[in-house]
Amino acid sequence: MKTDAFIGLGSNLKAPAAQLARAVAELAALPTTTLVAQSPFYTSSPVGPQNQPDFVNGAAWISTELAPHALLDQLQAIEQAHGRERLQHWGPRTLDLDLLIFGNHELDDERLTVPHRELHNRDFALQPLLDLKPDLTLPDGTKIVTLRAQCPDNRLRKLPPPDYP
Numbered sequence: 001m002k003t004d005a006f007i008g009l010g011s012n013l014k015a016p017a018a019q020l021a022r023a024v025a026e027l028a029a030l031p032t033t034t035l036v037a038q039s040p041f042y043t044s045s046p047v048g049p050q051n052q053p054d055f056v057n058g059a060a061w062i063s064t065e066l067a068p069h070a071l072l073d074q075l076q077a078i079e080q081a082h083g084r085e086r087l088q089h090w091g092p093r094t095l096d097l098d099l100l101i102f103g104n105h106e107l108d109d110e111r112l113t114v115p116h117r118e119l120h121n122r123d124f125a126l127q128p129l130l131d132l133k134p135d136l137t138l139p140d141g142t143k144i145v146t147l148r149a150q151c152p153d154n155r156l157r158k159l160p161p162p163d164y165p
């Protein structure tokens, strides 16, 4: 059985928009998975330490037969392939892939919390989700559009399509 899942993408090192474009192609190539759509990419001011470059953020909508933890394994493998190092909490990174929403599943264990714990605080995740699916809701019925309206502002600026490598 296939499940619709929404993946948040972020990067602020080593040609961020190119990192995201490659990552979307890699998501589309995962086993038993199809890419439904990708959002526009945005630049956003950093949340957390301010002495780091602006981020590029976006989201991908996939349909997958992978179970949540198997999908998480795949996301972490893609992050590793992009040379990801975890140097600093909320610090700079070459690629961050967050499992934001997995169908109507609610999960909370030591590896995975879905929907993502910080989603309501991150306009750089909420706005791309709205671009993908304006009527998207969380499993508890909360509308993403409502969370977006209440969320702190990180100065999102949409990148024009020609800027995607």
Ligand SMILES: Nc1nc2c(c(=O)[nH]1)N=C(CO)CN2
Residues within 6 Å of the ligand: 009, 010, 011, 044, 045, 046, 047, 048, 055, 057, 090, 091, 096, 124, 154
């Ligand atoms: N704007 C923005 N800020 C961040 C981001 C991100 O993706 N976008 N990711 C972080 C590390 O998880 C820390 N801060």
